[in-house]
Amino acid sequence: MSLIGDFGVDPMTPEQFDAEAALFGPLTDSVRTLMEATLMSEAEADDVARARALVDEAAALLNTRRGGIALGTRWGTDGIRRSWGNAVMGLRNPVAPPLEFTHDDDGPSWAEAELGGLYEGPPGLVHGGVVALLLDQALGSAAFYAGSPGMTGTLTVRYRQGTKLGPVRVEAALDRVEGVKSFVVGTVITPDGVCAEAEGIFILPREVRHLAGELAQSFHPGEG
Ligand SMILES: CCCCC/C=C\C/C=C\C/C=C\C/C=C\CCCC(=O)SCCNC(=O)CCNC(=O)[C@H](O)C(C)(C)COP(=O)(O)OP(=O)(O)OC[C@H]1O[C@@H](n2cnc3c(N)ncnc32)[C@H](O)[C@@H]1OP(=O)(O)O
Numbered sequence: 001m002s003l004i005g006d007f008g009v010d011p012m013t014p015e016q017f018d019a020e021a022a023l024f025g026p027l028t029d030s031v032r033t034l035m036e037a038t039l040m041s042e043a044e045a046d047d048v049a050r051a052r053a054l055v056d057e058a059a060a061l062l063n064t065r066r067g068g069i070a071l072g073t074r075w076g077t078d079g080i081r082r083s084w085g086n087a088v089m090g091l092r093n094p095v096a097p098p099l100e101f102t103h104d105d106d107g108p109s110w111a112e113a114e115l116g117g118l119y120e121g122p123p124g125l126v127h128g129g130v131v132a133l134l135l136d137q138a139l140g141s142a143a144f145y146a147g148s149p150g151m152t153g154t155l156t157v158r159y160r161q162g163t164k165l166g167p168v169r170v171e172a173a174l175d176r177v178e179g180v181k182s183f184v185v186g187t188v189i190t191p192d193g194v195c196a197e198a199e200g201i202f203i204l205p206r207e208v209r210h211l212a213g214e215l216a217q218s219f220h221p222g223e224g
Helices: 014-040 045-062 128-145 206-217
Strands: 109-115 151-159 166-178 181-190 193-203
Touching: 109 128, 128 151, 128 166, 128 181, 128 193
Parallel strands: none
Antiparallel strands: 109 166, 151 193, 166 181, 181 193
């Protein structure tokens, strides 16, 4: 996939985005509920079998018309980029917890989420890869917000204590910029305190360096 290939192709109007969000946002929430129920159900065998048939029917309905293998990044006529397929914050991605970032002018970017059993690694704890996933997004998003976006070049995570399933806060802030590299730091925090710390180097790929300004302008909190 070409990084630049998606730029400016058939931009959608805010009204089109709103209509799609109104239609698919609630579906995403319902599927998230379904995923949690699938994990935790102790229903009778007949009910599980019937639920499966219903799910299969729903999937067949949704697949009557579909796009390619991924949603990709979509651009609006307002210049804002929507990353609704994003695995951490995507509006149409039921795998996303989802995290919604707030970007304070004078503080770190942060988001809070309730992480249930879908994200388990060790018993009762968030999977370490999921912790890294959240940090990757948080750091990347902070770099974007600061006006120096990039792809993750290096992400270093120090796990200080297990992250219990439940309420989780993720924070990130830009440390410094050196040329095309943004150095970002962040933490994952629960009521037990800091569970993980990360440092990341985000690099604007050479293929899109000429679009740095447009990219930075396309950032909108909550859109990835
Ligand atoms: C975000 C902008 C780019 C994407 C644009 C397209 C659409 C935008 C849409 C969506 C927004 C995207 C992200 C949202 C935010 C967060 C989401 C999470 C982020 C991810 O989930 S992202 C997936 C995982 N990520 C990868 O899949 C990267 C694979 N990789 C590459 O794409 C290249 O490898 C790249 C680009 C890293 C470098 O390639 P390149 O050719 O552009 O860089 P180049 O060689 O010119 O080096 C320039 C300077 O960086 C140093 N340097 C090079 N590589 C380094 C490394 N790995 N670590 C530390 N320093 C490194 C050199 O030493 C030199 O340093 P110096 O200037 O000091 O000499």
